[in-house]
Amino acid sequence: MKLNSGGMSARSNMFNLYFIRRLLLVFPTLFIIISLNFFLLQWLPGGPVEAALAKQQGIDSSANALFYETDQITNGQLIDDQLRDKIAREYGFDKPLWQRYTETLSRYLSFELGTSYFSKLPVGELIFSKLPVSLSLGFWTLFLTYLIAIPLGVMKANNQGGMFDSTSSLLLFIAYAVPTFIIAIMLLILFSGGVFSWFPLRGLVSANHADLSITGQLLDYFWHLCLPVAACVASGLASLTVLTRNSIIDQMAQPYLDTAICMGESRTGAMFNHVLPNSMLVIVARLPSDLLSIFIGGTLLVEIVFSLDGVALLGFEALLERDYPVVLGILYCYSLLGLVLNLVGDLIYRWVDPRVDFSEVNG
Amino acid sequence: MMDVSQGVVNEQNNTKKSNRRFSTLRRGKYAAVVFFILFLVSLCSELIANDKPLLISYKGTLFFPILVSYPETQFGGDFDSEADYTDPFLSEQIAKQGWALWPFVHYSYSTINYELSYPSPPTSENWLGLDDQGRDVFARLLYGIRISLGFSFFITLNIALLALVAGTLQGYFGGLVDLFGQRVSEILGSVPVMFVVMIVSSLIQPSFFTLSMILALFGWHYLAQLVRAEVLRTRQLEYIQSAFIVGVPDWRIIWRHIMPNALIATLSSLPFVFSGALGSLITLDFLGFGLPAGYPSLGELISQGKNNLHAPWLGLTGCGAILLIVTLVVLMSEAIQEWLSPYKDKDHVEG
Numbered sequence: 001m002k003l004n005s006g007g008m009s010a011r012s013n014m015f016n017l018y019f020i021r022r023l024l025l026v027f028p029t030l031f032i033i034i035s036l037n038f039f040l041l042q043w044l045p046g047g048p049v050e051a052a053l054a055k056q057q058g059i060d061s062s063a064n065a066l067f068y069e070t071d072q073i074t075n076g077q078l079i080d081d082q083l084r085d086k087i088a089r090e091y092g093f094d095k096p097l098w099q100r101y102t103e104t105l106s107r108y109l110s111f112e113l114g115t116s117y118f119s120k121l122p123v124g125e126l127i128f129s130k131l132p133v134s135l136s137l138g139f140w141t142l143f144l145t146y147l148i149a150i151p152l153g154v155m156k157a158n159n160q161g162g163m164f165d166s167t168s169s170l171l172l173f174i175a176y177a178v179p180t181f182i183i184a185i186m187l188l189i190l191f192s193g194g195v196f197s198w199f200p201l202r203g204l205v206s207a208n209h210a211d212l213s214i215t216g217q218l219l220d221y222f223w224h225l226c227l228p229v230a231a232c233v234a235s236g237l238a239s240l241t242v243l244t245r246n247s248i249i250d251q252m253a254q255p256y257l258d259t260a261i262c263m264g265e266s267r268t269g270a271m272f273n274h275v276l277p278n279s280m281l282v283i284v285a286r287l288p289s290d291l292l293s294i295f296i297g298g299t300l301l302v303e304i305v306f307s308l309d310g311v312a313l314l315g316f317e318a319l320l321e322r323d324y325p326v327v328l329g330i331l332y333c334y335s336l337l338g339l340v341l342n343l344v345g346d347l348i349y350r351w352v353d354p355r356v357d358f359s360e361v362n363g
Numbered sequence: 364m365m366d367v368s369q370g371v372v373n374e375q376n377n378t379k380k381s382n383r384r385f386s387t388l389r390r391g392k393y394a395a396v397v398f399f400i401l402f403l404v405s406l407c408s409e410l411i412a413n414d415k416p417l418l419i420s421y422k423g424t425l426f427f428p429i430l431v432s433y434p435e436t437q438f439g440g441d442f443d444s445e446a447d448y449t450d451p452f453l454s455e456q457i458a459k460q461g462w463a464l465w466p467f468v469h470y471s472y473s474t475i476n477y478e479l480s481y482p483s484p485p486t487s488e489n490w491l492g493l494d495d496q497g498r499d500v501f502a503r504l505l506y507g508i509r510i511s512l513g514f515s516f517f518i519t520l521n522i523a524l525l526a527l528v529a530g531t532l533q534g535y536f537g538g539l540v541d542l543f544g545q546r547v548s549e550i551l552g553s554v555p556v557m558f559v560v561m562i563v564s565s566l567i568q569p570s571f572f573t574l575s576m577i578l579a580l581f582g583w584h585y586l587a588q589l590v591r592a593e594v595l596r597t598r599q600l601e602y603i604q605s606a607f608i609v610g611v612p613d614w615r616i617i618w619r620h621i622m623p624n625a626l627i628a629t630l631s632s633l634p635f636v637f638s639g640a641l642g643s644l645i646t647l648d649f650l651g652f653g654l655p656a657g658y659p660s661l662g663e664l665i666s667q668g669k670n671n672l673h674a675p676w677l678g679l680t681g682c683g684a685i686l687l688i689v690t691l692v693v694l695m696s697e698a699i700q701e702w703l704s705p706y707k708d709k710d711h712v713e714g
Contacts, residue, residue, distance in 0.1 A: 029550055036550075037559075161383055173693045177635065178686060179642035181649065185669055186682045194668075194675035201672070292553075300557060301646060305669065316650075319561060331558060338553025 019347065026339050033335045034108050037328050038101055104328070113329035118321060123329035127311055133204050134310035137302065138294045140225055141232040145290070149237055150283065153244025154276075160249060169242070176238035181301035184231035188305060191227060199227050202307035228306045236294060243286060247279035254278075281352040288345035292338055384701050391698020398691040405509035412468035412502035415448050420461040449474070470499035472506040472659035482667075482674040492676050494667050500680055506659035508684060511641055514575060518640035519633060521579035522586055529583065530590025531625055535598065535617055544591070548584040556581045557646065564652045574654060578643050586629060586636060593628040594621055631703050634696030638689050645685065661685060 107114060113123035152168070159165045175183065192199040200206065204224050205217075212220055251257070252275055260270045300312040307313070311330060318326035410417065415428040421438055428448060435446040439456040446453060449469065457463050468490070470476065476489060481497040483489065491500035533544040563577050597603060598621070606616050647653035648662025649669075661681050668678020 025546065029546055029553075032546075033550055033554060036554075166383060166387075170693065170697070173697070174686070174690050177638040177642075177689045177693050179646055181646060182642075182665070182682055182685055185665055185678055186686075189668060189672065189675050189678040189682070193672040194678065300555065301649075304650070315558065316561075319558075327562070331555070334555045334558070335550075335553050338555075339549070342549065342553060 019343075022343055022346070026343065029339060030336065031105075034105060034328075034332060035101075037331045037335075038104050108332055113332065114325035116318070116326050117323050123325050126314065126326060127329060127333060130309060130311045130314045133308050134299060134303070134312065136204065136221075136225065137228055137232065137299050137308060137310065138291070140229045141236065141294050141299075142290060144229060144233045145236050145240055146283075148233065149240035150244050150280075152237075153241045154248060156241065156245040157248035157252070160245075165245075172238035172241055175234045178235070179301075180231055180235040181305050183234050184228065184302050184305040187227045187231055200224050204308055228302050228308060231302055231305075232294065232299060236290070240283065240286065240290065244279065244283055247282045248275060251275045251279045285345070285348045285352045288341040288348065292341045292345075387701045388698050391695050391701070394691045394694035394698070398688075398695065401508065401688070401691075402512050405505055405512065408472075408502075408505045408509055409466075411466055412470055412472070412499070412505050413466045414469060414471045414474040416463040416465050418464040419457060420463075421457055422460050468499065468502055470502045472503045473498060473657065474502070482671055482677060484674070484676060491680050492674070494664065494677055495671055495674070500664070500677065503659040503664060504661070504680060504684055507661045507664060508688070510571075510654070510658060511644060511661050512688070514571065514644050515637050515640040518575045518578050518582070518644075519637045521575065522583045522636050522640070523629060523633060525579060525583035526586035526590050527622070527625060527629065530587040531594050531617055531621060533587065534591040534594025534625075535613070535621060541591075544587070548588060551581060551584040557643070560643070560647065561650065561652045564647060568655065569653065571654065574644075574647070578640060582636070582639065582643070586632060589632060590625045590629055593625050597621055597624040627703065631696070631700045634692050634699065638692050641685070641688065641692075 104114075111124075113127075115122050116126055119126065156165045156168060188194070188201070190196065192201045200223065204221065206212075206220050206224070209217060209220055257270055257274060260274055261267065265273070299310070300316070302308070303310045303312040304316055311333075315327060315330040317323075318330070404411065409429055413429065417427075417429060419426040419428060419438075426433060426437070428446070432445045435442045435444060435453065438446055438453055448454065448457075448463070454463070470489070475497040476493055476499065477497065479486075479489075479493060479497070481493040482495045483493040485492040489499045489501065491504065494500055494503065529544060533541045560577055560581055564574060567573060569577065603616060603620050606620060644653060645660075645662040645665065648658075648660040649666045650662075651666075653662055654660055661684060664681035665678055665685075668675070668681055671677055
């Protein structure tokens with residue numbers, strides 16, 4: 001008994017050491033990401049100075065212009081050098097590169113994201129104001145994915161090798177392999193304007209949203225969310241469903257199930273009391289990586305397709321305008337979120353299944 | 364008693380499984396056949412959809428307009444510029460003193476049909492209609508499929524090479540190499556890759572090769588993780604351990620014993636790499652950060668579909684083509700997985 005507990009604490013000590021090391025490694029990783037982002041944007045042709053000049057000359061460079069011709073944003077010859085210098089001074093582009101770089105670094109480490117060149121608003125505030133839209137999309141996608149994937153996975157596990165199992169697998173794999181925004185565009189063409197006009201084309205709420213009653217407002221909100229969430233769910237469903245299915249099949253093969261049945265428990269009872277709780281652990285452990293893939297992967301283009309005024313659309317338009325602070329700020333937030341969620345995911349995995357050992361490589 | 368019934372159940376399960384295995388393999392084979400026919404047909408795009416005749420007989424001589432560009436004066440025209448064979452005057456001249464053999468579709472991907480207002484719905488002349496710049500959608504689709512497939516093959520090849528090298532080195536040498544490799548993977552895994560690729564491809568005007576290099580550089584890390592895991596596993600096998608002990612040089616162990624194992628392990632996830640590459644190219648083209656304007660690209664077709672909702676055939680054609688390609692790839696990947704691991708369960712999706 002004593003020996004055993006001693007072994008346990010040594011194990012958990014190693015475990016803690018590993019995660020402390022992982023936590024410390026987050027900082028150099030973050031540093032590399034910031035530097036990478038900074039230098040990538042520095043090399044971009046047509047920097048903010050050109051974009052600002054273009055704007056003053058009335059050349060539109062918003063997202064809409066992108067779908068037509070975008071090559072002519074900068075119109076170098078026409079620009080008066082004096083005007084250029086003035087704008088460069090205004091945006092701090094007269095300082096040397098290294099100075100801007102160290103400034104950026106120190107600002108980012110204290111979560112100071114700077115101000116947008118064009119709207120003159122602090123980037124943090126700008127991102128924060130777009131957060132409700134992105135969170136709406138992400139939350140309902142996650143909720144529906146789990147709501148559909150778990151029963152579907154259970155059904156597939158019960159039908160293992162059958163017609164239903166293989167057909168649904170094929171459909172899920174196709175939905176997984178088709179890019180999310182293709183599904184979004186198909187839904188858009190089929191149901192909001194192209195063939196049928198059942199759903200709104202753009203935005204999160206109607207123009208007369210404020211005049212509606214509370215129920216009306218809610219209905220309006222969900223009505224707008226239907227297609228974008230459907231697109232995201234369709235492409236995110238496969239991995240979770242298959243994971244649920246495999247995890248349940250795994251648990252059903254365990255000897256403890258036979259024991260329980262031999263001791264007089266019914267099959268359904270054993271299923272609900274033992275199989276489901278045990279297989280759910282692995283699925284709960286997936287939550288961080290699912291969150292990550294929803295916020296970083298799919299929603300970017302879905303927001304653009306459905307003109308949802310979220311963080312991704314903000315970043316995309318900022319990229320078109322060369323609004324460096326906004327682009328950098330969003331990249332920074334996404335990357336930080338990614339690193340933290342990866343770490344949390346590993347922690348939960350380890351907590352759920354103590355046999356998992358991430359530190360297995362030693363020379 | 365218990366044992367016997369268990370045996371019967373297992374046997375039933377086994378027949379069920381082998382039936383399914385058989386039908387999966389057959390389905391995959393059909394999918395592969397259709398896929399390669401599609402690819403071959405798209406390789407011959409010039410012979411199927413072109414605004415030049417394949418062969419002209421004029422005053423008793425044969426001309427090959429697809430291979431050689433002839434001046435208009437050759438066929439009784441007035442100008443020294445290249446002949447426009449869709450010109451009614453010229454075709455009349457050719458018809459009078461000879462004949463012309465045309466491809467099935469008289470439009471190339473950039474030929475503009477000035478006779479209809481565009482975008483126009485499908486007609487007997489333009490099988491899938493005209494896009495919003497008056498170009499034949501069928502021709503654009505055909506050429507677009509060729510570019511998409513060729514591009515995705517190229518990226519898949521590059522990613523497989525990068526991932527094999529990186530994953531093997533990481534798994535085999537471990538230690539600092541592994542730590543460094545894992546950091547790189549972590550950075551690539553937590554950065555929104557599409558965003559960074561968009562930044563890079565607006566930085567340099569991307570061509571076919573630069574764009575595929577960028578996508579490969581940002582896309583290898585996931586596969587490398589798989590290779591690394593596989594190498595870590597095979598490294599512990601007894602025959603490789605014995606090879607260590609008798610002092611076989613590292614490169615030889617890697618080349619002879621570890622690489623083949625890792626290669627087999629990667630093979631089953633290559634179809635997903637392929638469809639991922641296809642998806643990234645289409646996404647970038649859709650957003651306008653992909654191949655230069657003028658290329659016949661599926662992504663551009665889809666963005667036209669999005670901008671012209673009153674012309675649903677544009678978007679539906681593009682989406683339908685992608686859906687078809689992806690379905691074929693998924694069917695093939697199922698068969699490859701079944702073929703590689705006959706006794707394992709086939710359902711695996713990478714998170």
